Amino acid sequence: xxxxxxxxxxxxxxxxxxxxxxxxxxxxxxxxxxxxxxxxxxxxxxxxxxxxxxxxxxxxxxxxxxxxxxxxxxxxxxxxxxxxxxxxxxxxxxxxxxxxxxxxxxxxxxxxxxxxxxxxxxxxxxxxxxxxxxxxxxxxxxxxxxxxxxxxxxxxxxxxxxxxxxxxxxxxxxxxxxxxxxxxxxxxxxxxxxxxxxxxxxxxxxxxxxxxxxxxxxxxxxxxxxxxxxxxxxxxxxxxxxxxxxxxxxxxxxxxxxxx
Numbered sequence: 001x002x003x004x005x006x007x008x009x010x011x012x013x014x015x016x017x018x019x020x021x022x023x024x025x026x027x028x029x030x031x032x033x034x035x036x037x038x039x040x041x042x043x044x045x046x047x048x049x050x051x052x053x054x055x056x057x058x059x060x061x062x063x064x065x066x067x068x069x070x071x072x073x074x075x076x077x078x079x080x081x082x083x084x085x086x087x088x089x090x091x092x093x094x095x096x097x098x099x100x101x102x103x104x105x106x107x108x109x110x111x112x113x114x115x116x117x118x119x120x121x122x123x124x125x126x127x128x129x130x131x132x133x134x135x136x137x138x139x140x141x142x143x144x145x146x147x148x149x150x151x152x153x154x155x156x157x158x159x160x161x162x163x164x165x166x167x168x169x170x171x172x173x174x175x176x177x178x179x180x181x182x183x184x185x186x187x188x189x190x191x192x193x194x195x196x197x198x199x200x201x202x203x204x205x206x207x208x209x210x211x212x213x214x215x216x217x218x219x220x221x222x223x224x225x226x227x228x229x230x231x232x233x234x235x236x237x238x239x240x241x242x243x244x245x246x247x248x249x250x251x252x253x254x255x256x257x258x259x260x
Contacts, residue, residue, distance in 0.1 A: 001042055005032040007057070008039045013050040013201040014194060015043035018057050025064035026056040028112045032067075036116075037089045044099045047259060050205055051197035052097070054120065055104035056113075059186055062105045062129070063113025068138070083143035086112075091145045094119040096216060098209035100200055104193045105129045106186060110168070115144040118153060121212065123179065124193050125171040126186040131179060132168035152219060153179050204241035204257045 001008075007018040017039050019026040028036075036054075043049045056062040071082055094101055094116070103109075103120035109131045117123050117131075125131070133146045141147060142163065151159040154177040162169065171183045184192045200208065210232035218225035236242050241257045248255035 001038060003035045003039065005029075006035050006039055008042065010043075010046070010049065013048060014197045015046065015049045015052050016190075017043070017052065017054045019054070019063055020057045022058040022060075024067065025061040025108060026058075026113070027064055027067045028116070029067035029070055033086055033090050037093060040090075040094055040097060040101075044097050049099060050201040052099050052101045053104055053190070053193050053197060054101060054116075055106055055190065055193075059107060059126075059128075061108040061113070062103070063110070063116055064108045065111035065113055065134070066144075079143070086144050091115060091119040095121075095145075096212075098212060099205075100197075100208060100212070102193050102197060104189050105131070105180065106189055108168075110134055111142070111146075112144050115142060115146045115149070118149040118179075119145060122181045124182045124184065124189065124196070125174055125180040126189045127171050127183055128186055129171040129174065129180075129183075130168040131171075131174050132166065133163050134166040134168075136163060137166040150179075153177075202254075204239075204245060204255075205259050206239050206241045206257075207236055207245075210236060 005019070005021055007020050009016045017036065019032065021027060021032065040052065043052045071079065074082065101120040103117040103123040105117050105123055105125040107126065107128060109117050109129060111134055114131050114133055133142045133150065135142050147163065150162065158177055171180065174180045175183045182192065214225060214229040214232050217223045217228035240260050244257055245255045
């Protein structure tokens, strides 16, 4: 598939999505959100892709926010529809993908950019990264899941401080808060993410998908995460990956998971 605002590359079992609007600091507009949805869907549907990495083009920004010019004249109902459609089309979609998604946060991750990074399964930041949710400085609140995912990651107090001050935190503070898993130099960001991805690819993609589903269940209302875990654990015993994994362990060899 051809894209205008993103680049989708695949090397081995790793697909990398690059948001490619450097003149706009990779800001999210309607077209970019739609293309990201399609790219994630394409990569997730590829049985040979075991991990997806998402990053921004250049060294200045992962995503510096949403393209404000597209919604500055919206009314209340249009604003509500914008948030609802965006969450369904991209942010919730990414969070619930069965393929692991790593956000390689290079530079600014603000507003919708931080919300996209938080929707990924975990985050690695470059040492020059700046992260924040500045929406209240525009008379808005975060609309792509920021008020929900940020407290889950850093706690209620820190989340409210970040949201209410509309300020940015640097990579070191993001690491201290638990907002990112690792901080590395800019030049090492993608190689480091790829090294983690390569470790992931050695494991059962079926089991990983079930683990993602079980972990996410803990954050859903009216869902018992423990029951989801129990169901997923039991279902694992009926997979070819379980048979291969246990057989390889007993035979003291490296497992070659079939992915089913």
